Amino acid sequence: AQSVTQLGSHVSVSEGALVLLRCNYSSSVPPYLFWYVQYPNQGLQLLLKYTSAATLVKGINGFEAEFKKSETSFHLTKPSAHMSDAAEYFCAVSGDFGNEKLTFGTGTRLTIIP
């Protein structure tokens, strides 16, 4: 069965500093991996996705993530944090081929310090 671990339920960074949100996954098949962002009382919005093409994936709002098979990781980064990045971030992994379900991590709340 697939699983996702997000290290750190809360992360704080200063405005302009590097953002690093960690995600490790477990999957019995080559996975598709996703990062979603959620602002308070809203739905989830897709930031970026890995679908077995390039291992470095660029997304919206300046975020990117690198798929590292040897480390079973898909960490999310952004070189310079902005106040508008304050939100909750979820990593997700796909199921087996033909299984449309996604398994989500428990989320990381990102706080930006002015």
Place this chain on the structure above:
Amino acid sequence: DGGITQSPKYLFRKEGQNVTLSCEQNLNHDAMYWYRQDPGQGLRLIYYSQIVNDFQKGDIAEGYSVSREKKESFPLTVTSAQKNPTAFYLCASSITGTSYEQYFGPGTRLTVT
């Protein structure tokens, strides 16, 4: 504009009452999902449907029911058997057989007292 709508945004009910949450999509997606979100627990799958007139239980289906009579609609009923129904409920949809990317609605916050 294509997307997913959930109504209402906020819903209040008395304990012991059934309540139905609406989810409609105009993306022409085959698959639809219901998730429950509680603080610190991420998203937990309640039910999902990959085709009209068919649906499967997710990880926490007890106390919930769904129907999928139309491709566009996937309503969720929270029954009185659900022991702790107060939560944020999210509906999503996806195209089947692709990269499994899911699109989410804005959510419904249900409060039961």
